[in-house]
Amino acid sequence: MRWQPARLVHRRVETPSAHTLVLQVPGWTAHVPGQHVDLRLTAPDGYQAARSYSLAAPADGDRIEVTVQRVPDGEVSPFLVDGYREGDPIEVRGPVGGWFVWRPTQTDPVLLVAGGSGVVPLMAMIRARRAAGSRTPFRLIYSVRTPTDVFYADELRRRVRDDAGLDVAYVYTREAPDGWSGEPHRLGLADVNTHGWPPELTPLVYVCGPTGFVETVSDLLVGLGHPARRVRTERFGPTG
Template identity: 80%
Template sequence: MTERAVATGTPARAPIRWQVGRLVERRVETPSAHTLVLEVPDWPGHLPGQHVDLRLTAPDGYQAARSYSVAGPVVDGPGGPRIEVTVQRVPDGEVSPYLIDVYGPGDPVEVRGPLGGWFIWRPEETAPVQLLGGGSGIVPLMAMIRARRAAGSKVPFRLLYSVRTPGDVIYGDELRRRVRDDFGLDVAYVYTREAPEGWRGEPHRIGLADVNTHGWPPDLEPLTYVCGPTGFVETVADLLVGLGHPSRRVKTERFGPTG
């Protein structure tokens, strides 16, 4: 299995239509978050930060669709292109519990995408990048981190990741490896409910000191991406602008409780 070259421009425009993807692999990231590897034969390619819609159809014809960020570059599989999405279970949701607890190898799911043209990072960019994620908001940010490595980019990245507890860290092992192996990538955490043993400080919500310490100064004109629940995104965006980052350089993506 080899990775395709990361796109350096907007994928060729074509009508975005529903097509059938099938599950070929599942990785358990946390007890409530799984990465699904889907084989999508006619996938047109995507940029880091874009998302897809997944749609399920019940035997009685009822349909439910949800949006999920693509978690990394396209990979060539024996049956065609493969994409990854990471799904966080939402209690009482219609789609996420099925995808995590029921959806099995070879099962179909309708896929539409790629979608979104604002919250993207292009590997030819040269400005420093700061990524601020809350919970499963790490997913499109991880896509950017993976794309940076795949493209051989030397652009410095800083990730500030806010989670409730150490057990809620998605991609924890991979992030540790990438900090070790990907020169120019720094990762810092904020724990809001429970910190790991030996952690300096107390659990707290992300604040000015965190953003100021672990981000880039405004005079470097970094590209900034913020993703997470609405309250997290609004708080962080306000902190960044208050520190002097131009709002035009701060891109945000938020999600609600539907699942």
């Protein structure tokens, strides 16, 4: 893979600390939902810094989307969220990855389990399902700290309403919205058992989030009877 020149053409605010960046990458061909790219910035003195980010949507011609969450004291993410302007250059390398992917030709039920910003590659799958007119049943269990931390909140509400066969359930770990039944808690066995697919339906499962979250959810799924080979995982640490 080689580095390709790109520029920012648009941004969307997702949460107070996360923005979606729409990048124009001349010559971009295609990618598969679940893949990621490397982004590289070069300072005037020649210093370079690169980070990996999941692709948030199917390709739109030569445009791609990534959602970046600001990491306190980070080297790259604060600039991308707060200082990167439309028209500014950046370099892109990718797409990367071939295991943690979903293709619209797949018809098995899909369970998506996201922790925080781990929803980004899973949102790419949800968007690709819609774009392809797929009827594959999707369920998303999305664990976040508070309602203001939900990525793509308005779009997810619309898609639950308009995309037949898509269900979304939220787990709030620190603060729940007004009128929410139950108390904030970490995602547990009852959540997976209630909102996921039963193992006898042999769903394909994608789990993405911090390492501890992914390990916990994977253990819960296998304990419920899901074959380990059907559980695909993507772990990450803070991307500064």
